[in-house]
Amino acid sequence: MYDPTITTRKRITSAVWALVVNAIFWIVIPYYVGVFLAGRVPESALTVPTFVYEFGILFTILEVGAAFFQGKAVAVPLISAVALLTVVYIWYATNGGVLGVETAGITIAVSFRLMLYVLVLPSIWAAIRAPLSYMVWRRAIKTAVSSAPAASPVS
């Protein structure tokens, strides 16, 4: 994961790839979903909320940065930031685990706060794992260097 020997060419390729994938996922797909919903149910208030695009821009910036700086220490906070942003996004999108709808005099509310904690658990762990794996990698490098045999003097 933390390989400092990655070439600049590969970094740029990864960053461009991350940009394309995120643009499709966060901009193209929501846009066409919005067009589809507007076409199928023109009278309804079903639209793709603006915050999806706002979060998408943030996700794209962080993902592209993490891809570009992969193998370097600066990628660690970016990876953690993506994971934490995922937690915030899930929390925001699900209204903190309480969703409700009102139609024809009937109010339906679903509450799944504890379930939400479980759902964000992998993202929280990913945010913690990024610096931990970097520290583990650094320790492994130090151990390998200190245990390597010293070069024999040229006679």
Added chain:
Amino acid sequence: MGIWALRGVTVAVALVVLLVIGTVAYSAYEDYNAVKAELVGGSKQAVGAAVLRGSMEMVSINITVPNDGLYPLNVTLTCNYPTSNVVCQRTSVDVSPGGEGVLRFLMTVSNVSQFENSGNRMINGTVAISMTPFVGLTVGTDFGGFVKTGGA
């Protein structure tokens, strides 16, 4: 050693999430099917009765709630009305996995003609179904339809 520990935690977290989502989805599906079967064509269908005694009407509903899921189920019925003319008995039943419980709901309208003539015939009722501890569903609807207007 360190990297394997991290991978172990990652796998454990993934397993916990999959386990919880899987069991909750399975329980919701089983509970929905069981309740639907009971209410639509089961042997213990929901039994409702509206009895008029003078100017007072009593509405009672008995519902058998089966739980074929993996989590305990709690079903609660409540309602509220702006005046004391309509009194609801808040009722709740806890059903353990594999078991079934009976929900007995009683609503009393002390003066039916006053209820009929009042501008507000809507009794705000709430049905709360909770798959303890993960998911809860609350449905708010009008219980006024249970009251037989114009006499029994």
